[in-house]
Amino acid sequence: MARRKPRAARDGVRSAEDQTVAPLKRGPWTAEEDEVLARFVEREGEGRWRTLPRRAGLLRCGKSCRLRWMNYLRPDIKRGPIADDEEDLILRLHRVLGNRWSLIAGRLPGRTDNEIKNYWNSHLSKKLVAQGLDPRTHMPLAAAAASGKTMAPAGRSNATASVPAAAADKTVAAVELARPPAPPAVQVQPTSSAAAAGCDVSRDSPADGGDEDFAFATSSMNLDTHGFEGLGDQFIADYGAASRGGGFHDVMGCPMVDDDTFTSFLDSLVSESQFADYLGAGDAAGHKNDQGGAS
DNA sequence: AACTTAGGCAACCGCTTTAAA
């Protein structure tokens, strides 16, 4: 449901994308528009969003069309309330990934990043607070307050605010993992270490299918005295060794893992049994089950 | 019944990265 009054109508400002001949429509999508868009995309396929409105005969910007399709019209969208197992998975993934909504959504078939983000903001974050946990760090609120170190907002905004774009990377976290912070629990921030190591810690690229690498994600973990999920940092090292068959790579002076490794790691979160397998046998060869990239 | 408040969520904004020209 759309209820937002078009911003242009509120402040008279039009974006560059709106500087077109016909005034673009904003706000709620009508059933007719939905039908036009859905039919067009089904016929022509996704992509070329910028020109799609004109080709489809819609008075919307391409961005709006893409968003509408991705978050609402796509045939594989799952409707209905978030199930308990989905909620549990979101919690676990968020603990690892932070506010990487698209990546989290990529592990919940049929769910969109927007949906998960909204669900988090309106339900889960409050749930954690009610349990005495910091929704950003998943640490006990008292501990977080005492340490004065809380997880910076995950995702690009944080990264961009503190790290030059060119400094983004897949590698930093592994460096941190090799030297986990001393207690009390501290949320590792990619920023300083990235800068120090000259590594790149920002978002993943669309080209890699949307999967963040293991390194960045783990940089968002709570590397407290118990390690990830209380399993201990050794798990991380073991996991990397098992899934790569040779331990973490070392590239440009920064140990790192590839997308497959990280994907397997995420899959292990999706499946408790797989997770247990990793802990037990360390045989990750049969567990690679990439479900695709982000939404 | 009328009014106020808070929650939920779709849509939009600003920004970055990547690829193509």
Place this chain on the structure above:
DNA sequence: CTTTAAAGCGGTTGCCTAAGT
């Protein structure tokens, strides 16, 4: 190498509605 278009992401906004007073 530079510029531009396209795609994608996370944060924010603000309308609608249910609950509370």
